[in-house]
Amino acid sequence: MKLEKAARQLEALGNPTRLAIYRGLIQVGREGSSVGEIRKKLEIPASTLSHHIAKLVQAGLISQQRDSRTLYCKADFLNMDALMTFLVENCCAEDSCINVSS
Amino acid sequence: MKLEKAARQLEALGNPTRLAIYRGLIQVGREGSSVGEIRKKLEIPASTLSHHIAKLVQAGLISQQRDSRTLYCKADFLNMDALMTFLVENCCAEDSCINVSS
DNA sequence: ACTATTATTCTAGAATAATCGAATTATATG
C-alpha cells in the first residue's frame, strides 16, 4: 500500500464518529448495516452521517450495496488487513517488535 | 482502549508526514532516531517537524528521551499493538474476518 | 561570556474539516 492511501484511510478512521461507524461494521460482519440502522444507533443527523460514511467509502474502508431504498454498508476486511500490514511493514526484528507474524 | 483515544491516535497517523515519521521509527526499532535525523530524511522545516512530532507524542504513539542537546524519538510498540487490537475487537467469526488470532 | 547546535514555541495566514437544516434524488406503494 502507498503511504498516501494509508494516511487517507487512517485519517478517515481518526474521527470518533467515523471510528464508531467503522467498528460497528467490523462487528456485524459481512451482512453489514443500513445507513438508517447506523443512524438510529449513533443518533446523529442524517446529513452528518452521510458525510462521514462518504469519507469512509472514499477511503476504501467500507463498501455499499443498495437494496431498493435501503443502502447497506459493510467493512472491507481485505483493505483493513492491508492497512495493518502496512503499518508494521519492515518492522525491526526485536523483542519489542509488534510484527510477530513474519 | 477507549474509542476517543484510538481516534486521536488514528488521526495522528492520518497525515502523510506524520505517518512517514512513525513508520520510520517503527523500522529503526528501539534505538529510535533523533529529531535532527528525521528532519534530514524528510527535509521539512524544523518547526513543522516539531509540530508533527508533538502530535505523535501527545497521542501516545511515540516517546522521547533526551541525550544532552539531542532528542531521541522511538515508537511505542505496546501502544501500537493495543490500537490494532482495538480496531478488530469483537470482530465477527466469519471467513472474511481479519481477526484470525482469537 | 560568547558562539554553535538542537529543538521548541509563538504567531498568523491559508486551507481543510465538521456540523446540520433545507432542498433534492431515488425508490416504492396505494
Added chain:
DNA sequence: CATATAATTCGATTATTCTAGAATAATAGT
C-alpha cells in the same frame, strides 16, 4: 399521480489543522 421512505447534496457557518518564519530555550564547547 400523490405520498411516504431512505438517503444524499447543497449551502452556510464554525472550528480545526497545516505550514513555516521568527523568536526563544536548552545544552555544550572555547
